[in-house]
Amino acid sequence: MKLSFRHLFILVAIFLSQTFRIKAQNVPKRPNILFIAVDDLRPELGAYGKSYTYTPNLDQFASKSSVFQNHFVTVPTCGASRYSMLVGKLPKSKGDLSNMAAVNNISNKPESERPKTFVQDLRENGFYTVGIGKLSHHPDGYVYEYDEPKSNQLELPGTWDEMLFDSGKWGTGHNAFFGYADGSNRTGMNKQVKPYESADVDDMGYPDGLTAELGIEKLSELKERKEPFFLGVGFFKPHLPFTAPKKYWDLYEESEIPLAPFAAIPEGSAAASLITSGEFNQYALGEEKAGLDHAVSNEYARKIRHAYLASVSYVDAQIGKVLDELEKQGLAENTIVVIWGDHGWHLGDDLVWGKHTLFDWALQSVLMIKTPDGKGNYINQIVSTVDIAPTLLELAGVKPSEKLDGESLVDLMKNPKLQSWRNTAYSYFNQGNSVRTSEYRLTRYYRSNGPEYELYDQISDPNETNNIAGPQLESLPKLKKLLEKGNTGIFEK
Structure with missing residues (x-):
């Protein structure tokens, strides 16, 4: 039987369609990404060895994740x-050290002059991007002052398909960020408030409960989309004020909460290297004020540490709800999940109650990454925040559109003892550059009387109690060169 041209065309078309269908089935589906940012979260979790902290959801997540301990x-x-x-780059100017860095470098710049966030790279490569809560500086992703109504100016234009926030009874993102259970806020109360609160309310009585619910709702919607998604969810706690429902306070016996291991100025350090806890002290109704010339009472120190831990347990529960929904929607098997703390916090350590220093207490934070096919492991090597962007882009199969300062963590996640890893991290603030290695923290401060160095031995002195710079520094020329390698010239301009 002779085939007509029409029959032959149909057979070829069927063959090609089946071939392409088989090929399409063999192409792995690109993973989704769930990125959870937590404000002021130092490694105060059970998964990081703090057995007195009640964080069951984060600890369970850690058991299946790469936990970066340094x-x-x-x-x-x-x-x-x-x-x-977000941009995967080290600070290059004093403006990059400001809370307004994204506003000044991205939001206020014409599109041609803006650095791209890694989320924008994902968006331009087929990802649907949604932000909820505090992912940049402003609590709801829009630019306005604390006492102003919400504006329509996005902090990260070009990054989000949707930027969402439920401000509830507080009215605006900023009000919610500093909010109390009765709907009041620090700004509206002219700072006549305490730095903590334990209200007998459910999880929705504070803003992070609303953020979790919004994340849950959005996951059910994103499941129906054909393209991969990036969902960022930013929680406020444990940022000041340390507010949480009473049931999370009740998880702790205050008298059993450990105090700071070292509540004094490090020997050989300058007071200028620390801070006077201004953010903490502005809560006018706090029972005691902190300062570098005295320690608060043990009773008050335990009260504030209790408040911080209650806030951590509260946010742990909210994160657990979002992770449970990811499983419920059947999305976990193809979703990369990151949990990241934006920095640490001195809880009376070095006489400081706050961040804004170049000590480990302020610079070390939580980073855990879970991949669908990954197994839980602990990674002791030193890593930096700038390593997150190249890592997620590699896992998503997207090439960065700009040169990044960080390195992908993917190989390190597969082999925590990777010999070729950089094993250093650079930090900048308070007129100083700092480098952290597995053995030392070396910081150079640019002061009016000339450069001053502080060197801490992380093996024998992990709490950084004794500055050993001086003769010992001269015996470590490689360390000084390593510090200089990370000098981006911020304080020399």
């Missing part, structure tokens, strides 16, 4: 740390 941020302040993470 992750350090580039800048110990919210907006600048987040900006550096």
Whole structure:
């Protein structure tokens, strides 16, 4: 039987369609990404060896993740740390150290002059991108002052397909960020408030409960989309004020909460290397004020540490809800999940109650990454916040559109003992550049009387109690060269 041209054409078309269908089935589906940012979260979790902290959801997540035990941020302040993470670059100017870094470098610039965030790279390569809550500096992703109504100016134009936030009874993102259970906020109360609160309310009584619910709703919607998604969810706690429902306070016996291991100025350090806890002290109704010339009472120190831990347990529960929904929607098997703290926080350590220093207490934070096919492991090597962007781009199969300062962590996640890993992290603030290695932290401060160095032995003195710079520094020329390698010239301009 002779085939007509029409029959032959149909047979060829069927063959080609089946071939392409088989090929399409063999192409792996690109993974989704769930990125959870937590404000002021130092490694105060059970998964990081803090057995007194009640964090069951984060601890369970850690058991299936790569847990970076030595992750350090580039800048110990919210907006600048987040900006550096999003663009994958070290600070290059004093403006990059400001909470307004993203506003000044992205939002206020014409499109042709803006650095791209790694989320924008994902978006331009087929990802649907959604932000909820505090992912850059401003709590809802829009640019306006604390006491102003919400504006329509996005902090990260070009990054999001959707930028969402539920401000609830607080009205605006900024009000919610500093909010109390009765709907009041620090700004509206003219700072006549305490730095903590334990209200007998459910999880929705504070803003992070609303953020979790919004994340849950959005996951069910994103499941129906054909393209991969990037969902960023930013939680406020444990940022000041340390507010959480009473049931999370009740998880702890205050008298059993450990105090700071070293509540004094490090020997040989300058007071200028620390801060006077201004952010903490502005809560006018706090029972005691902190200062570098005295320690607060043990009773009050435990009260504030209790408040911080309650806030951590509260946000742990909210994160657990979002992770449970990811499983419920059947999305976990193809979703990369990152949990990241934007910096640490001194809880009375070095007489400081706050961030804004170049000590480990302020620079070390939580970083955990879970891949669908990954197994839980602990990684002790030193990593930096700028390593997050290249890591997620590689896992997503997207090439960065700009040169990044970080390195992908993918190989390190596969082999935690990778010999070729850089094993250093650079940080910048308070007129100083700092480098962290597995053995030392070396910081150079640019002061009016000339450069001053501080050197801490991380093996024998992990709490950084004794500055050993001086003769010992001269015996470590490679370390000084390593510090200079990370000098981006910020304080020399």
